[in-house]
Structure formats: structure tokens, C-alpha cells
Amino acid sequence: MSDDKTKTGGQDRVRINVHEAYEVDHWSTKFGITREQLIEAVNRAGDRAEDVERFIKKK
Incomplete structure (x- = not known):
């Protein structure tokens, strides 16, 4: 199933798809970090945005 870019609620707000x-x-700009x-x-932290943010703040 292809990614429907018209549906931006729900999981699109809490998960990061690096593909x-x-x-x-979007997420690298939001967190102020590079794509890499x-x-x-x-x-390292999983694809949940809150876990990634927590991981970034620890570093």
C-alpha cells in the first residue's frame, strides 16, 4: 500500500519514517539536527518521535 500523503494525522505525527x-x-529541521x-x-531509539527527541536531548 502506498503512503497517502493526504492523511497527515494520527501516526504521521508520532512516528518517523526515515524512508x-x-x-x-521535516523531523531533522524540527529537532535542529542533520539528516544523518x-x-x-x-x-538507536526507535521510530516514535518522542523517543527520538528524548534520545537527542540526552546527547
Whole structure:
């Protein structure tokens, strides 16, 4: 099933999909980090935005 970009509520707000460039751009800008740092954070903390944010703040 393809990603329906018209549906932006729910899980789109709480999960980070590092396979979608627009999401990586959005979240890396929001957290003030590079794309590479975001991908590393997701790999280490999981794809939930709150877990990634917590991980970034620890570093």
C-alpha cells in the first residue's frame, strides 16, 4: 500500500519514517539536527518521535 500523503494525522505525527525524504527533512529541521543524526537517532531509539527527541536531548 502506498503512503497517502493526504492523511497527515494520527501516526504521521508520532512516528518517523526515515524512508520518506520529506519526513526526514521535516523531523531533522524540527529537532535542529542533520539528516544523518536523525537516522542514527531513529536507529538507536526507535521510530516514535518522542523517543527520538528524548534520545537527542540526552546527547
